[in-house]
Structures are given as C-alpha cells and as structure tokens.
Amino acid sequence: MLSVENLGMQFGGLKALSEVTMKVERGEFLGIIGPNGAGKTTFFHAVSGIYLPTSGKVRIDGAEFQGKSADAFCKAGVARTFQTPRVFSDMTVHDNVRFAFTFGNRGGDASLIDEVIDEVHIGSLRQELAGELPPARQRQLEIAMALATAPRLLLLDEVAAGLTEGEVDEVARLILRLRDQYQLTVVWIEHAVRTLMRTVDRVAVLHFGQLLADGAPAEVTADPKVISAYLGDEVTQ
Numbered sequence: 001m002l003s004v005e006n007l008g009m010q011f012g013g014l015k016a017l018s019e020v021t022m023k024v025e026r027g028e029f030l031g032i033i034g035p036n037g038a039g040k041t042t043f044f045h046a047v048s049g050i051y052l053p054t055s056g057k058v059r060i061d062g063a064e065f066q067g068k069s070a071d072a073f074c075k076a077g078v079a080r081t082f083q084t085p086r087v088f089s090d091m092t093v094h095d096n097v098r099f100a101f102t103f104g105n106r107g108g109d110a111s112l113i114d115e116v117i118d119e120v121h122i123g124s125l126r127q128e129l130a131g132e133l134p135p136a137r138q139r140q141l142e143i144a145m146a147l148a149t150a151p152r153l154l155l156l157d158e159v160a161a162g163l164t165e166g167e168v169d170e171v172a173r174l175i176l177r178l179r180d181q182y183q184l185t186v187v188w189i190e191h192a193v194r195t196l197m198r199t200v201d202r203v204a205v206l207h208f209g210q211l212l213a214d215g216a217p218a219e220v221t222a223d224p225k226v227i228s229a230y231l232g233d234e235v236t237q
C-alpha cells in the first residue's frame with residue numbers, strides 16, 4: 001500500500017528523517033513510536049503531501065508520489081489526522097465532515113457524512129461548533145473527517161494524546177473497529193506504548209530521524225537498541 005525508500009527530510013542542518021526505508025502492506029496495522037522530535041510527524045507529512053521530502057521515494061500502490069500535492073495523496077486514498085487538530089473552528093461538526101467529504105470527492109454517497117460522525121461517537125455533537133469542542137473531541141472529529149474522504153490508508157498522529165490509559169484503550173478499540181469496517185490500512189503514531197503494542201501488527205521505532213527497529217511488537221519490545229534509546233524499563237518490567 002505504502003512504501004518509502006531512503007526517505008530523507010532536512011531542515012537546514014537538521015535531518016528530521018534520514019534514509020528511512022519501510023513498507024506498509026495492505027490491511028496491515030503499523031504503530032510508530034519514538035522519542036519527541038524523532039521525526040514521526042515529519043514522516044506523516046512526507047507521506048501525505050504536506051512536506052516535499054529532500055530525498056528518497058514515496059510510493060502508493062507502487063506508483064511514485066514524492067512531490068505530489070496533499071490533494072493527490074487524498075485522491076489516492078491517503079487520509080490523516082494532525083497532532084494539533086486542524087478543524088474549521090467556526091463550522092459545525094457536521095459541516096466540517098461535509099467539507100472533508102467534498103474535498104475527498106470520491107463519488108460516494110453523502111450518507112457517509114452522518115455515518116462516520118456516528119462511528120466515532122460524536123453523533124450528539126453534530127450541530128456544535130468544532131472550535132467549542134475539547135481537544136479529545138476535536139480528534140474524534142478529525143478521524144471522522146479523514147474517514148469521510150473514503151480512505152484506504154489512514155494515518156493517525158497521537159489521536160489518544162492526553163487521555164487516561166482506559167480512554168487510550170477505548171481509542172485503540174475504536175481504531176480496530178474502523179479498520180475492520182472500512183477495510184483500512186492503518187498507521188498509528190502514539191506515545192502510549194503499552195496500548196499500542198497490544199493493538200498493532202507491527203511497530204516501527206524512529207530515533208533521531210532514523211529507523212531504529214521495525215518488527216512484531218514482542219520483538220521490538222525486547223530489542224536492546226530500542227530499550228536503551230526509548231523504552232527504558234517502561235514496558236519490560
């Protein structure tokens with residue numbers, strides 16, 4: 001579904017991503033972890049047309065996409081959320097999702113708008129202004145907006161940030177359900193390592209812009225490089 005080869009993103013002297021090569025297979029659920037500033041969000045920007053990578057290739061279903069617009073990525077079935085939710089504050093929940101549906105323009109049925117609002121559990125907030133929702137609700141709205149574009153690949157950037165462990169588990173269940181219902185390939189960036197490890201099929205670890213490890217959760221959790229760089233004794237005890 002998605003592959004990157006020697007992907008690099010440089011900001012002046014800073015290499016936010018350096019020679020990252022990896023694949024996400026169709027139907028797979030990949031988690032991405034790594035310390036603050038490791039390049040996780042930059043990776044999403046580079047594979048959704050927000051940033052033009054300074055080197056390397058981005059492929060969607062085998063076709064080269066580096067240098068294409070966010071709109072082109074969207075039309076190819078890539079949807080994402082932002083770490084800081086980007087919603088239209090002075091529009092209602094419904095109108096935000098309707099906008100995303102129109103932007104996606106995949107010729108589907110407009111009933112998808114109401115369906116995805118219900119699916120992410122914000123049905124009772126339909127007529128509320130997006131700007132008046134608390135951050136956690138704005139993130140749910142962003143997921144609904146992403147789903148309204150009828151994606152095949154869903155990229156989630158810290159959609160469970162700031163939630164309690166129980167709430168993070170709920171978000172994980174929601175993502176799994178959405179994945180099954182809409183047959184999505186999912187990449188989820190999250191610092192809540194325990195829940196993430198329990199949920200995903202595979203985990204990639206970014207560290208100073210490099211891919212430090214990539215494998216099954218149990219493998220990655222036991223990897224000494226990962227433990228010393230990031231996990232410490234957080235998930236090993």
Ligand SMILES: Nc1ncnc2c1ncn2[C@@H]1O[C@H](COP(=O)(O)OP(=O)(O)OP(=O)(O)O)[C@@H](O)[C@H]1O
Pocket residue numbers: 011014016034035036037038039040041042043083
């Ligand atoms: N537009 C930009 N201009 C300059 N530097 C940037 C830009 N975007 C990101 N960076 C830098 O690139 C590095 C990686 O940032 P990024 O946001 O990808 O990290 P992250 O892994 O998502 O971190 P966090 O867990 O805190 O969200 C950081 O050092 C950041 O300051």
Ligand SMILES: [Mg+2]
Pocket residue numbers: 040041042083
């Ligand atoms: Mg980030």
